[in-house]
Amino acid sequence: MKKYFNLVVLMLLGLTLVACEQKSTSTPAAQVQKKEIIVGMPPSMHNILMERVVKPELEKQGYTVKLVNFSSLRDANTALVEGSIDMNAAQHQAYLDVYNKETNNDLVSLVHIPSISAALFSQSHHSVDEVAPGQTIVIPNDPSNTARALLLLQKLHWITLKPQAQSGTASLDDIADNKYNLQFKTVLSELIPRVLGEVDYAIMPGGVAWLSKVPAENALVQEQLSPNLELMVVLKKQNLNTQWAQDVKQLYQSAQLKKFINEDPEAKGRFIWPQG
Numbered sequence: 001m002k003k004y005f006n007l008v009v010l011m012l013l014g015l016t017l018v019a020c021e022q023k024s025t026s027t028p029a030a031q032v033q034k035k036e037i038i039v040g041m042p043p044s045m046h047n048i049l050m051e052r053v054v055k056p057e058l059e060k061q062g063y064t065v066k067l068v069n070f071s072s073l074r075d076a077n078t079a080l081v082e083g084s085i086d087m088n089a090a091q092h093q094a095y096l097d098v099y100n101k102e103t104n105n106d107l108v109s110l111v112h113i114p115s116i117s118a119a120l121f122s123q124s125h126h127s128v129d130e131v132a133p134g135q136t137i138v139i140p141n142d143p144s145n146t147a148r149a150l151l152l153l154q155k156l157h158w159i160t161l162k163p164q165a166q167s168g169t170a171s172l173d174d175i176a177d178n179k180y181n182l183q184f185k186t187v188l189s190e191l192i193p194r195v196l197g198e199v200d201y202a203i204m205p206g207g208v209a210w211l212s213k214v215p216a217e218n219a220l221v222q223e224q225l226s227p228n229l230e231l232m233v234v235l236k237k238q239n240l241n242t243q244w245a246q247d248v249k250q251l252y253q254s255a256q257l258k259k260f261i262n263e264d265p266e267a268k269g270r271f272i273w274p275q276g
Contacts (some may be wrong), residue, residue, distance in 0.1 A: 034244045036064045040076035040088035045116060045207040046231055048267060050089060053260050054251045061247060074099070080236065081105050087235040087248065089113055093228045094144065094168040108240060109232040111249040112274035114261050116206030118148050119219035120156075123197045128156055128220050133180050135200035141186035146171060149203040152223050158182060167226065206270060216269035227276030 037058065041047050055065045068085055070076040076088045077099055091099075093109060100107060120128065139149035147170040153159045158179055165174035172184060187195060192204045193212035204214070233252060239245050251257065261271040 034242065035062060036066065037087070037244055037248070038066045038068060038085045040070055040079055040085040040090075041067050042070045042073040042076045042088065042090050044073075044090045045210045045270070046090060046113065049113060049252070049257065049260070052264070053254075053257050054248065057251050057254070057256060058247065063244065063247070077103075077105075077107065077234075080107060080234065083236075086239065086244075087233055089233045089252075090231060091234060092231055096232070096234060106237050107234050108237045110235055110240060110245055111233050111252050112227065112230045112276035113233060113252045114257065114271040114273055115225055115229070115231045116210065116270050117223040117225050117272050118145065118152065118203055118205050119209065119222045120152065120201055120203050121196060121209070121214065121218055122201045122220060124200055125220075131156075131158060131180055131201075134183065135180065136183045136185060137201040137203070138185040138187055138192055138195055138199045139203045140189040140192065140205060142189065143169060143171070145189055145205055146186065148223060148229065150174070152203060152221070153182075155224070156221065168228070210270055222272075225272055225275075227274070230272075230274045230276050232276075 039050060039055075041050070050067070055067070058065050068079070070079065073088070073090050073095070076085070076090065079085045080088060081103070087110070092115075096107060096109065099105070125131075137153075140146055147166075147168055150159065150161060150165075150170045150172075151167060154161050159175050159182070160177035160179070161170055162174045162176045172186075185195075185199065189205050189208045192202050192208060193214060196202050196204075196214075201220075209216070209219075233248060235245060258273065261267045261273070
């Protein structure tokens with residue numbers, strides 16, 4: 001019995017030593033610095049920031065950056081949840097809140113990034129001071145951009161919205177006072193450049209204006225984005241404090257990026273530096 005007991009003790013001691021050796025020679029996965037970053041890229045003019053500035057700078061720091069195209073932002077979010085990508089940078093907080101609620105997920109914002117604002121354009125008028133009763137204005141027909149257009153018109157004092165109107169969901173039904181009896185037309189954002197010559201004024205998302213080669217200097221007035229409408233880098237909550245995420249954050253706040261949006265011929269006049 002004593003021999004049996006000694007044998008068991010020796011076996012347990014051996015297992016303990018092996019475990020200790022394995023523990024001392026292995027490195028926890030969390031301590032291994034991630035050096036490959038996979039970025040989801042749904043259609044967006046904001047992708048130029050990643051392609052021209054952030055990706056090259058990350059590669060200088062030793063990262064491998066893989067860009068994966070998606071046909072929609074929702075698809076990019078699904079891939080993020082499933083883990084096939086690490087981040088995307090194409091949505092604002094209002095959109096993310098709805099997505100998280102609908103899908104019961106907890107994707108989070110890492111950093112706000114330079115965003116392209118909507119603006120008021122006209123081929124018939126050279127100033128907002130030329131507004132007159134009965135003029136026609138075209139605005140986007142999707143809920144988010146409709147709300148943004150109405151807020152811009154309220155800022156110009158062309159309309160007044162009902163007090164209970166929500167900034168992210170305001171609709172034409174929320175107009176309490178139409179000072180100039182403006183006639184509204186709502187169309188797909190992508191079609192606004194085509195009808196610009198048929199109306200007095202048009203409010204156009206900045207990305208649409210850029211894609212349609214409408215010069216930034218043609219804008220009569222630009223939207224002042226509130227923080228909840230600024231685009232963000234979005235990732236999983238568990239990655240928020242990782243080294244790679246902090247390096248990405250630093251670059252989106254960097255002097256290099258600010259210089260790019262102020263001086264690059266394509267980007268100049270398009271982006272607004274984030275408040276959030």
